[in-house]
Amino acid sequence: MSKLISKLAISNARLIDPKSGMDTIGDLLLEDGLIAAFGEDLFAEGLNPDIKNINADGLILCPGLIDMRVVTGEPGAEHKETLASAGRAAAAGGVTSMVVMPQTNPVIDDISLVDFVGRRARETSPVHVYAAGALTKNLACTDMTELGLMSEAGAVMFSNGDAPIADTGLMRRIMAYSSAFNALISHRAVDPNLSVGAVAHESDFSARLGLSAAPAACERIMAERDIALVELTGARYLLDLISSAETLPPLHRAKAKGLDVCASVSINHLALNELDIGDYRTFAKLDPPLRGEEDRQALLKAINDGTIDVIVSAHDPRPAGDKRRPFAEAGFGAVGLEMLLPAGLTLVADGQLDLIAFLKAVTCTPAEMLGLPQGVLEIGAPADLVLIDPGKPWMCDVDNLLSNSRNTPFDGRLMQGAAITTICAGKVVYS
DSSP, rough: OOOOOSSEEEEEEEEEEETEEEEEEEEEEEEETTEEEEEETOOOOOOOOTTTEEOTTEEEEEOOEEHHHHHHOTTOOOOOOHHHHHHHHHHHHTTEEEEEEEESSSSSSSSHHHHHHHHHHHHHHHSEEEOOOOOOOOSSSSSSHHHEEEEEEEEOOEETTTTOOOOHHHHHHHHHHTTTTTTTTEEOOOOHHHHOOOOEEHHHHHHTTOOOOEEEHHHHHHHHHHHHHHHHOOOOOEEOOOGGGGGHHHHHHHHHHOSEEEEEEEHHHHHHGGGGGGOOOOOOOOSOOOOOHHHHHHHHHHHHHTTSOOOEOOBBOOOOOHHHHOOTTTTTBBOOOTTTTHHHHHHTTSSSSSSHHHHHTHHHOOOOOHHHHEEEEEEEETTOOOEEEEEEEEEOOOOOSSSSSSOOTTOOEEEEEEEEEEETEEEEOOO
């Protein structure tokens, strides 16, 4: 593990704080794991030679990324991903905090597993790791878990992973109970009866490929139900992994009513569309499936105008044996911890995504939703930072990824922008 540097100066940086909108050339001083000072000409009178200095040469310095949706293999399937390997991949991607989903083996559905994730991460991961507790026992969609006890044990939110809860009565009870202690409920909006057996988005393209497909309506239908339950119970609700333009109108209406509803989207669905499946490319087989270009454009617009709140990597490691199979039989998912930042910066460079909107969706907004102190450039805030070269050209090569699994649809793509140095709690964890 990297050592804590008592004092560290970063000079001549483009300081960006998405929360305040600050965007200026200046300097920043870290001390004992916290931001001690920052601003223009902070070191105009010279810098103490005993303080280690990083000259940023005008590169972007902003809060470290917070990824709210990461699947790991630990515990139970460490060959896919351990908390240590996920932490190394996160650091390389500028991610300083990540929330791990409950679909492990055993499932994170009681306080002992929440505690295990916290302890194991502190021992092995170079970045902060938080647990999302399961909404139902063993993710079986039948019995509610002890949400209150897991919250006290450190779970920052609650999710049923990729298993949607079709039982409306059960979902109402979960939301009503969670509202008593202001827990964040994250749920995949997908009607399982409309999506059973589907491996692609329902369209002319998937029909030509002969793939079993699900319509975008299956997402909108479940989103409408969940939003109605939020109105009934007063719960805090995250519409997890929105993928379709059809789902945006109910999200708009919920926000207009003042309901505590927010939404996340994966970087995959902002950067790719269904055509990226190409000739049955299983690395692009995702859940939710990649949808049409009109959906992608609508999702980008929704990030830029603030309708969608958070961008996640949807990191879901799969070994080669899961992916190198016929498309219908291959596993869903892609690794994303190392792709979240560069894929977003590439969209910024292409003029499709606003830089501040992008950084806000991966820093201060998830921090506020999770109740975390990081995600901002403020004096006294945790020194979780990333130095970014937004113009660095490079090609994604799966052989160079740090994740245990290397399944990404971005393999072979030209990217623009990358993390140069990542600092977590005052420690340089990647350079």
